[in-house]
Amino acid sequence: MPVSRHIARGNIHQATEHKGVLYIGGITPDDASLDMYGQARQLFAKLAGILDELGSSPDHVLLVTCFLCDMSKKAEMNRAWREVFPPEIAPARVCPGIVAIEEGVLLEISVIAAKADQ
Amino acid sequence: MPVSRHIARGNIHQATEHKGVLYIGGITPDDASLDMYGQARQLFAKLAGILDELGSSPDHVLLVTCFLCDMSKKAEMNRAWREVFPPEIAPARVCPGIVAIEEGVLLEISVIAAKADQ
Amino acid sequence: MPVSRHIARGNIHQATEHKGVLYIGGITPDDASLDMYGQARQLFAKLAGILDELGSSPDHVLLVTCFLCDMSKKAEMNRAWREVFPPEIAPARVCPGIVAIEEGVLLEISVIAAKADQ
Numbered sequence: 001m002p003v004s005r006h007i008a009r010g011n012i013h014q015a016t017e018h019k020g021v022l023y024i025g026g027i028t029p030d031d032a033s034l035d036m037y038g039q040a041r042q043l044f045a046k047l048a049g050i051l052d053e054l055g056s057s058p059d060h061v062l063l064v065t066c067f068l069c070d071m072s073k074k075a076e077m078n079r080a081w082r083e084v085f086p087p088e089i090a091p092a093r094v095c096p097g098i099v100a101i102e103e104g105v106l107l108e109i110s111v112i113a114a115k116a117d118q
Numbered sequence: 119m120p121v122s123r124h125i126a127r128g129n130i131h132q133a134t135e136h137k138g139v140l141y142i143g144g145i146t147p148d149d150a151s152l153d154m155y156g157q158a159r160q161l162f163a164k165l166a167g168i169l170d171e172l173g174s175s176p177d178h179v180l181l182v183t184c185f186l187c188d189m190s191k192k193a194e195m196n197r198a199w200r201e202v203f204p205p206e207i208a209p210a211r212v213c214p215g216i217v218a219i220e221e222g223v224l225l226e227i228s229v230i231a232a233k234a235d236q
Numbered sequence: 237m238p239v240s241r242h243i244a245r246g247n248i249h250q251a252t253e254h255k256g257v258l259y260i261g262g263i264t265p266d267d268a269s270l271d272m273y274g275q276a277r278q279l280f281a282k283l284a285g286i287l288d289e290l291g292s293s294p295d296h297v298l299l300v301t302c303f304l305c306d307m308s309k310k311a312e313m314n315r316a317w318r319e320v321f322p323p324e325i326a327p328a329r330v331c332p333g334i335v336a337i338e339e340g341v342l343l344e345i346s347v348i349a350a351k352a353d354q
Contacts, residue, residue, distance in 0.1 A: 001256065003296050003350050005325070011314050012329045016298040018350045019256070020119065020137070023299035025328035060121050062134045063141035065183070065228060065301070067332040071218040078129050091123070092143035093130040094228040096185040097218030100307040100333030110301060110330040114121050114136045138237065138255070178239050180252045181259035183301070183346060189336040196247050209241070210261035211248045212346040214303040215336030232239050232254045 006054055015054055017115070022056055024111040032104030036073035039106050040080035048084055051113060059089035060114040067108045071097035077107060124172055133172055135233070139180075140172055142229040150222030154191035157224050158198035166202055169231060177207035178232040185226045189215035195225060242290055251290055253351070257298075258290055260347040268340030272309035275342050276316035284320055287349060295325035296350040303344045307333035313343060 007014035015024045027046050029039035051057050066081075068074060074095065085091065101108045125132035133142045145164050147157035169175050184199075186192060192213065203209065219226045243250035251260045263282050265275035287293050302317075304310060310331065321327065337344045 001350065003298065005327070008323065008326075011317060011321070011323065012326045014328060016328050018298055023328045023348060025299060025301075025330040062121065062136055063143060063228060063230070065143075065330070067330070071220075081129060085129070087126065087129065089123070090126075090130045092132060092134050092141045092228070094143040094183070094185070094226055095219075096214075096216045096226060096332075098216055098332045098334055101331075102307075108330055108332060110299060110328070112141060112299070114119065180239065180254055181261060181346060181348070183261075189338075199247060203247070205244065205247065207241070208244075208248045210250060210252050210259045210346070212261040212301070212303070212344055213337075214332075214334045214344060216334055230259060232237065 007050065015050060017054070020115045022054055022113045022115060024050060024113065028102065028105050028108055036070060036076040036106050037080055040077040041083070043107060043109060044080055044084040047109065047111060055115045055117060056113045057116055058084050060116055061091040061111060062114060063112045064091055064093045065110045066093060066095045067098045067101065068095055069098060069101055069106045073106065125168065133168060135172065138233045140174055140231045140233060142168060142231065146220065146223050146226055154188060154194040154224050155198055158195045161225060161227060162198055162202040165227065165229060173233045173235060174231045175234055176202050178234055179209040179229060180232060181230045182209055182211045183228045184211060184213045185216045185219065186213055187216060187219055187224045191224065243286065251286060253290065256351045258292055258349045258351060260286060260349065264338065264341050264344055272306060272312040272342050273316055276313040279343060279345060280316055280320040283345065283347060291351045291353060292349045293352055294320050296352055297327040297347060298350060299348045300327055300329045301346045302329060302331045303334045303337065304331055305334060305337060305342045309342065
């Protein structure tokens with residue numbers, strides 16, 4: 001079964017695909033001047049767009065690792081989270097508080113998701 | 119192949135399932151006043167319970183990401199780890215030292231595991 | 237489908253295998269006195285060796301989580317990265333900046349990869 005790569009971004013691809021499973025990383029919010037809610041909203045909207053583009057959807061997400069640079073703003077991230085992942089379709093998730101991503105960026109995610117038709 | 123979700127916990131499910139693979143997150147120790155060994159014991163016992171409930175077991179675990187808030191206590195975590203994962207069945211693991219989880223919580227894990235019958 | 241384990245290392249195995257997918261962790265550079273480029277080079281060379289040994293290769297890597305203890309040296313890590321993962325075969329990746337690994341170790345990775353023949 002071959003590996004497919006999608007959305008080239010310099011040193012990485014934002015998604016790879018194998019046996020009906022997508023592996024996604026390297027998504028960051030476009031505007032690092034926004035607060036946590038604003039960045040999380042941009043990030044999850046981008047993720048939803050990528051899922052759609054690759055034949056998946058939020059209700060096919062299996063695991064999200066959500067790295068947060070400011071754990072005191074986790075509630076804001078969760079507010080944006082629920083807009084894309086309402087409780088009935090919410091995937092498994094882990095949310096570690098880390099030191100740094102890129103300048104100003106408050107969160108970053110990796111995602112494993114199933115393709116919708118597989 | 120549909121995605122199944124198990125054990126709803128507010129914003130997340132603690133486990134999702136797809137093609138015989140379980141993706142688990144959001145497990146934390148119940149008692150954040152315990153030391154690293156005590157918290158790790160609770161955490162890995164919870165994980166073992168979830169694996170059992172979902173038709174898997176410690177010897178079907180594939181990858182554990184074990185986020186630690188205090189790397190100086192890694193040996194204590196390993197002591198609890200070996201009680202659930204003796205060397206002959208130990209999975210792949212990565213153990214990054216992070217800044218924060220929730221107040222008092224010293225470790226958090228995400229887990230990918232195979233179902234026992236698949 | 238049984239779970240296979242490869243390369244025992246005390247509390248863990250460095251790789252597990254299930255349905256043609258490899259889950260890899262616990263790889264660290266041998267020489268923690270090297271700078272980020274040197275450590276990253278050692279690390280990715282070790283990874284390439286493990287992939288080869290287990291019937292995979294860099295162009296079958298699906299997702300890399302690359303934990304960095306010093307985000308200011310990310311460009312050095314990327315230099316070593318490109319030597320193993322040129323852009324056309326680069327997998328999905330996430331690069332969180334964390335607090336600590338082991339004394340002196342500047343980066344650690346977990347990897348999900350497809351076997352070449354499956």
